[in-house]
Amino acid sequence: MSSSQRKASARRGARLLPLLLGVSWLAKSQSLVPSNSLVIKVVPQHLVMSGYWVEVEQRRNQHPRQSFTLTPQLYLGPLGHPDRPRYYAVTYWPSIEAPRENEKVRGFGLQGQHRFYLNPSQKASYPSGLYVSYGPHLQIFQIVYDKREWHEVQKPNGLTYQEYVLKKHSATISRYGASVQVGYQAPLVPGRVSLDFYAGVGLRQSNSHDSKTDSQYRTGRSDYAHRGWYFPGGVKVGVALR
Structure with missing residues (x-):
């Protein structure tokens, strides 16, 4: 050349x-594709039960279609009764047992799930698209309430009387189980904010040392002492951190 x-x-x-x-x-x-592998989400529908849920989703870097979610739960406030009339005891059974008053709940829980994205979207910088997830959960509730009872009181004159007064009681309920869920996580607006819609089916068991507490707080699938099949569902609002 x-x-x-x-x-x-x-x-x-x-x-x-x-x-x-x-x-x-x-x-x-x-x-x-740029990815924010950590997403923090709030689950607002549990506020009706005085429950505060925050879900943390972490993508598996080696497997972009998979992620793990961990949902710590705090319960604090008035008792929620979405499955029954508030004054059912007075309305239907006034002569059997005095109604429970000033009912409050405090407690905690934890749920973990393994999530698979079936067809991950390439438009968002965090895990998005149709997914299937599964995992266990554990919850412990302490319910505090007042109930009117006959109480023996001795007066200054030495005589003993029976008074119908409010007395404070408490009950502890533990609940555990697992669920399978199908959902769709999508951007709410361009950026890091997302909506996560989900529905599923689960099975759980509850225990209490008081049989009356079990019956009082097992009036529907949303109640604190519910056991058996249930159907979780709702929406989560999230923001990708990184």
């Missing part, structure tokens, strides 16, 4: 180099 031919080949190579670098950068940018 002559000197002039070598110079011409070098010039052509110099022209092609920017083009090759541009194609390489574009291919890399398409294959390596």
Whole structure:
């Protein structure tokens, strides 16, 4: 090859180099989608039971279609009764047992799930799309209430009387189980905010040392002492942190 031919080949190579670098950068940018692997979500529908749920979702970097969620739960406030009339005891059974008054709940729980994204979306920078998840949960509730009872009181004159007064009581309920859920996580607006819609089926067991407590707080699938099949569902609002 002559000197002039070598110079011409070098010039052509110099022209092609920017083009090759541009194609390489574009291919890399398409294959390596930016991802925020940590998403924090609130679950507002549990507020009706005085429950405060926060879900943390962490993507598995080695398996982008999979993630793990951990949901710590705090219960604190008035007792919720979405499955029954508030004054059912007075309305239907006034002569059997005095109604429980000033009912409050405090407690905690924890739920963990393994999540699979069936067709992950490439538009969001965090896990999104249709998914299936499964995992266990554990909850412990302490219910505090007042109930009117006959109480013996001795007066200053030495006589003993029976008074119908409010007395404070407490009951502890433990509940555990597992569920399978199907959902869809999608961006609410362009950026890091997301909506997560989900529904599923689960099975759980509850225990209490007081049989009356079990019956009082097992009036529906949303009640604190419910046991058996239940159907979780709702919406979560999240924000991707990184």
